[in-house]
Amino acid sequence: MSGIVGYxxxxxxxxxxxDCLTHLDYRGYDSAGIAISNMKTIEVRKEKxxxxxxxxxxxxxxxxxxxxxxxxxxxxxxxxxxxLNAHPxxxxxxxxxVVHNGIIENNRQLKNMLIENGHHFTTETDTEVIPHLLAHFDTGNFADTVKKVLPYLKGSFALAIMxxxxxxxxxxxSQENPLIIGFGQDEAFLSSxxxxxxxxxxxxxxxxxxEIAVLSPKGIKVETVEGMSIQPEKKIVEWDQADFSxxxxxxxxxxxxxxxxxxxKKTLEGRxxxxxxxxxELESFLAEKTIDQYQKIDIVATGTAYHAGMVGKKVMESMLNLPVEVSISSEFRYEHGPLNEKNLVIFISQSGETADTLSALKxxxxxxxSTIAITNRQxxxxxxxxxxTICTNAGPELSVPATKAYTTQITVLLLLAIVLTEKTNGPGMDRIPxxxxxxxxxxxxxxKTLIMTQDAIDQFAQVTEDQDNLFLIGRGLDYVLALEGALKLQEVAYLHADAYAAGEMKHGTMALITPGVPVIALSTQIHLxxxxxxxxxxxxxxxxFVVGVTTIGDDDISEIVDEVMYIPEVHPFLMPIIAAIPLQLLAYYAGTVRGYDVDRPRNLAKSLTVE
Incomplete structure (x- = not known):
């Protein structure tokens, strides 16, 4: 989503x-703008x-x-x-x-009301109603005017106003949308x-x-909308600037x-x-809850996190005596089965700020x-x-396509599956050692997988340079992996990449298979x-043209494909982590060979804080 800074x-x-905006361009890069005050006037510059x-x-x-x-x-x-539509x-x-992240859901009604009162609008944005509301209800006191306008705004938003x-x-x-204050020596910062x-x-x-934060030469003042003063409790960030380089x-x-x-390794550390x-992190939760009280587990997420959740579903269903359902966050809020105190709902989000996932949590x-969050942001x-909350501890992820988020989320889900299995004496107990x-x-x-596959994948990526379509197939956990691989190729290489359960190809999709079309066949699950x-x-x-991805020593696959990519063999539940590596690398090299900005794919942003 968009990024806000202030100083x-x-x-x-x-x-x-x-300088601060350059560190936020993964949140939005359609346009940018600044408003600067010299204590007498405010100047604005904006550019597409x-x-x-x-x-x-x-x-x-x-x-x-x-x-x-x-x-x-x-x-x-x-x-x-x-x-014209750029902020401020x-x-x-x-x-x-005003600079704004989020959505003003009732902007049409507000805009119509303001137009009836003589206001003229020039942009297509929902944001423009905010400065017009401030002007319309101006009390002569800046903070009081902001407080008067806030009840009119419906939705999730973060605002910085001059x-x-x-x-x-x-x-x-900040209203359901992240905005933080940074404390310096005789200076202060704002950032999303x-x-x-x-x-x-x-x-x-x-x-x-x-809460409302007022930054002025007198210092930083935080108070509630009702006017109650708040002493901000400062937090120390563990990450260093090198982590963002x-x-x-x-x-x-x-x-x-x-x-x-x-x-x-950091995700597993101490666990x-x-x-x-x-x-x-589960100790106090499990002390208050009885796992036996749950009759169903729901896993809710979006995008790559949803694919991690699909892996979690398959693992948990095989290890626990409980049904597990995985849902897309944007659908869950409106389309879900019975929900009550007998449901345990697990939410997955790298940023912890995904609007659809937050709405589903609500x-x-x-x-x-009962709710458990798996996120990288404590x-x-x-x-x-x-x-x-179970933190993945994966460090900052600044590229829009999620990679280490995916593998660390699956790692946490595997740990959680083991704990829940032990607590319930589930059928997967014998698999735990x-x-x-x-x-x-x-x-x-x-x-090992990185070492084995990086150079070979770089070469195969050349095959995608003049392709428009690519297929990925797999069975069981490999089908979930195919979905994630296809998403990465769509995001990064702008390929029309489709994933299919291998057995379903002959039920229609085979009509799209023509001579030379590239197909990635995933075969990491021995029983399939x-x-x-x-x-x-x-x-x-x-x-x-078929490229097989399989484990070392699998000659059966290598004999029938055009090329083969070998990866180490681990426990079947861990294979979606290992086998994700060559697919991530393929998307990366396919994107670069096709000349695209792999960190900032068109039309996409890292953290979607709007529904």
Missing amino acids: IGKSSAHTIIL GRIEDLEALLEIEPMTNGKLGIGHTRWASHGAPTV LSDENEQFF SKSDPDTIIAI DISAILSYTKEIYPIKNG RQEHEHYMLKEIIEQPKEI LIDDRVHIP EAKLHGS RSNLARKADC EMIKELYNLPEEVE RDKTINNIKEIKARDA
Whole structure:
């Protein structure tokens, strides 16, 4: 989603804001803009495109030096990505200036009301109603005006606001949409993401729902909408600026693929003890809940996290005496089965700020269900609102396509499956010793896979350069893996990549198999190998170009495919982690060979904080 930054202090505001925005461009890169105050006037510059396009504009149209300001990098949700629709936005008299993340759900009604009262609108955005509302209800007191307008706004949003009448002040609000304050030496920062301000400060405070933060030369004041003063409790960020650097890698995506052995090791750290699984975050949750009270487990997520959830479903269903259902977050809120206190609902989100997942969490809690969050952000909205949070500890992921998020989420789901199986004495008890043994070795096996596959995948990616279509097939857990591989190729290489359960190809999709069309056949589940071989033979009979992905020593697959990619063999439940590596690398190299920006795919943003 879009990114917000703000600054007040003694340094050049536009220099710092531009630097902060460059660290947020993974959240939005359709357009960018800044508003800077020199304590007398407020100037605005906006440009379509990425931050460097805004910087180029400032070379041509420099701004007066100011010590405070706000900035925004946009991922368009309402209105096309144009200069006119770029933030900051103001009312027609340029009294108030607003940058906004989120959605104002009742913007049409508000806009109609304002038009009836003589206001004129110039953009296609939902955001424009905010400065017009501020102008319409202006009390003469900046903070009081903001408080008066907030009840009119429905939806989730984060706002940073400046006023011509108070050019030394920034007001910030967070409502179900992340916005944090950063504390510096005689200066303060605002950001929708820690990464933007980490080179300036590691002391932060996430603004909570119902709070207003006022940044001025007098300092930082946080209070409730009702006016009750709040002493912000500062948090120290564990991440370092080096974590947000590409280091020697050309792209964040490649860096994050290569980081997976290290990050999986961090995910397992402190959770594998003396051949047992111990998840400290679950202790208080399990002390209050009786696992036997649950009659069903729901797993809810979006995109790549949804695919991780599908793996979790298949593992848990085979190990527990409970039905497990996996749902897409955006569907779950409106289409779900019976929900009550007998449901355990697991929510998965890398950022912990995915709007659809947060709405689904709200729905589950409304029905009295117990909730567990699996996220990479301990201080996210999802983490704060779930009954229990298990952090993946995977470090920052800045490339839009999720890679290490996927493998660490599956790792957590495997740990959770083991704990729940032990608590319920489920049918998978006999599998636990071998699973734990192989989890200990998992980081090393992922490292081996990277070494074995990186060069070969780079070569195969050349095959995709002139292709428009590609198919992935698999059975069981391999089918889930095919779905994730197809998503990565769609995101990064803009290939029309489709995933199919291998046995379903002959029920219609075989009509699309033509001579030379590339097909990736996944065969990592031993008990399904013979059936998969039959499906590959059916495809080869139509002259497709088939690349097999299988385990070391599998000569049966290698004899019938055009090329084969070998990976280490581990426990079947861990294979979706190991086999994800060559598919991630294929998407990366296919994207680069086709000339695309793999870190910032068109039309996509990292953290979708709107529904």
